[in-house]
Amino acid sequence: MIIDVNFVGLIIASIMASAVPLILASCGELITERSGVLNLGVEGMMIIGAISGFALMTVTGSLIIAVFGAMLAGVLISTIFAFLTQTLITNHVATGLALTIFGIGISAMIGKNFVGIPGKEFPVIFEGLKDTIPLLSPILFGHSIVFYFAFVLPFITSYFLKKTKIGLIVRAVGDSPESASNQGINVKLVRYACILYGGAMCGLAGAYLSMIYTPQWIENMTGGRGWIALALVVFSTWNPIKILIGAMIFGGLTIIQFHMQAIGVRIPVQFLTALPYIVTIIVLVVISRDSRKIRLSTPSSLGKSFYKDN
C-alpha cells in the first residue's frame, strides 16, 4: 500500500483546522482564569460569536466587519458576566451557566432568519505555494488568516504571561488578589479586562466556525466545543503551549470519525461522535489524579469573588 504524502498532509491540515476554534476559545479562557475568574459561559459566547459573524457577513457583505463584529459581540456578552461577577459579586459558576443558556437562546432567536443561507468563501493566503513542498505544503499554505493567528496565539499568550509586566499583573491578581490590591493594583479593572478579552477570543472562535470551518448557520452549531475548550484549559494546567497539544488531540478525534466512516469501519456513528467527550473525561481524570500538581498550577483565587471595602 502506497501512502500519498500529500494525503497525509491534508489530513494533518484538516485536524489543525478543527483545532482552531478550540485553541482560540481556550487561550481566551486561559487569560480569564489566570486572573482568577472562572467563566463557564464559553459555549454561550462562542455561539453568539458564530451567529453575529454569520449575520454581519450576510447583511453587510464585509468579512472584516463580520469578524470584528463577532469579537465585539463576544465582548458585549461577556460584559454582562463581568458586571455581574465583578461589580455585583455574583457566583462565577451560576453566572457562567446563565450566560450559556442565554447565549444559546438569543443566538437561535437572531439566527432564525439566517438558516439555510449559504455562506461566503473566506479568502485563504499563500495559495500559490500549495504544491511546492510535499507533505508540508498542505499543512503550511492555503489557509485563512484566522487559522494562522490561532497557531501563533498560544506562543503570544505564553510570552505575554511570562515576560510582560501586564502579564505578571494578571497572574498576581489571579494568585493573590489581596496582595495585588495592596500593591495598588486595581483588581476589578484587571479582571474586567481579562473577562472581556476572553469574550473576544470566544467570539472569534465562533465566527471561525460559522464563517470559515462550515460556512453556514446551524442552531447550536458549537455543539459542546465551548465545554471542551474549558476542559482543555484544565488539561493544559494553565499553560498556553499545552493547549496546542490538547486541541490537536481533540481535532484529531473529530477528523478520525469522518475517515473511519469513509473507510467503512463498522462502529456505530454515535460512538465515534461520543469519542471526543469520552476522551475529555478520561484525560481530565488522568490529569487531575495528581492533586498536588493541579493545586500548584491552578490560579489560587480561581472562581472566588474578591470584594474590597472602601
Added chain:
Amino acid sequence: MIKIVKRDEPSRAIFFFTPVLAIFLTLVAGGLIFYILGFKPFEALKFFFIVPIADKYGFSELLLKATPLCLIAIGLSFCFKSNNWNIGAEGQLTFGAIVSGGVALLFYEQEGFYILPIVILAGAIGGMLYASIPAILKTYFNTNEILVSLMLVYVSKLILDYLVVGPWSNPEGFNFPETRQFSDSARLPLLFEGLRIHAGIFLALAAVVMSWFIFYKTYLGFQMKVSGFSLKTAKYAGYKGKKMIILVFLISGACAGLAGVGEITGPIGQLHREVSPDYGFTAIIVAFLGRLHPVGIIFASLVVAITYLGAETAQIFMQIPKYTGQVFQGMILFFLLASDYLLFFKFKFIGSNK
C-alpha cells in the same frame, strides 16, 4: 448622595423577595426585547404568560412541564447546598429514561401490577448510576465534576440515539427513530380524561416532602448544609466528606432519572430521540430561583414551566421564535443573581441618617 454599604449579615426578608424582583425585571426586559423585535410588548407578554394557562388544558400542561423541573431541581438542591456542581442532570435524566425504557420494553405486551414499580425503580437506578460517574471521579480522582457531568450529557444523548435508531427501534416502525409502545402496565396512569397530566406529579411531590424532611429534620441534612458553607468546618467536625459527595450526587441522579421515567412512561409511552427539552439544564435555574428550598422550588418550577408553554403559544399566535423561552430562562437567572446584591449590600442615603 447615595452610598452603598455592606450589610452586617444577609437580609432574611430580601432572601425571599429577590426571586420575585427577578421575575418582575425579567418581564420588563422581556417586554423590551419584544418591542425591539417589532411586537407589541403587552400583547406578546400576554400570549407568553397568561394565554397558555388560561384554561383547564393549559393548566394541566403547566403541571406536566413543572413536574420534571421540580423533581430535578429538588435533587439538584442537595448537590448545590453541599457545594457540588452537578450540571449534568440532563444526562442523568436521559440515562434514567434509557434504563427504565429498556426495562419497560422487556415487559412488552405483558400486563401486571408489579411492572410499573420495577420500571420506575429502574429509572431511578439508571439516573443514580450515571450520576455516580462524576461523583466517584470527583472524590477519588479529584476530577472537576462540572466538566465531567456535562460531557456525560452529550454521551447519554448519543447512546439514546444509537438505541432508538438501532437495536431498540420498532421493527414495525418504518425506521422511525422510536421504540415500540410500552404495555399499559408499564405506564404512569393519566389523572384526568383528556388531559396529559399523569401520576408522575406524585413522584415530584414525594421528592419535595423527602427533601424538606432530610434538610430540616435530620442530622444528615445539617451535615450537608455545613459542608456547603465550609468544607474545612465539615472536616473539623468529622463528617465523611467523600461519602457526602457521593450521596448527594446519587440523590440528585435518582430524581433526574425519575423525571426521565415520567417523560417516557407518561403521555408518550415509548422511547424516542428527544426525551427532554433540556429540562435538566432549566432545572438548574429552577433550583436557584426556588432558593434551594423545597417549597420555593415548587413555585419556581411553575414559573419557569410557563416559559416553555409561553414559547409555544407565542410562536403559534405571534410568530415569535420559540427560543425566546430560553432567553427568558437565562434572564431570570441573570436578574436573580444580580438582585442577590441586595442581600449583602444596602443603599444608604447620606445626610438623612448619619
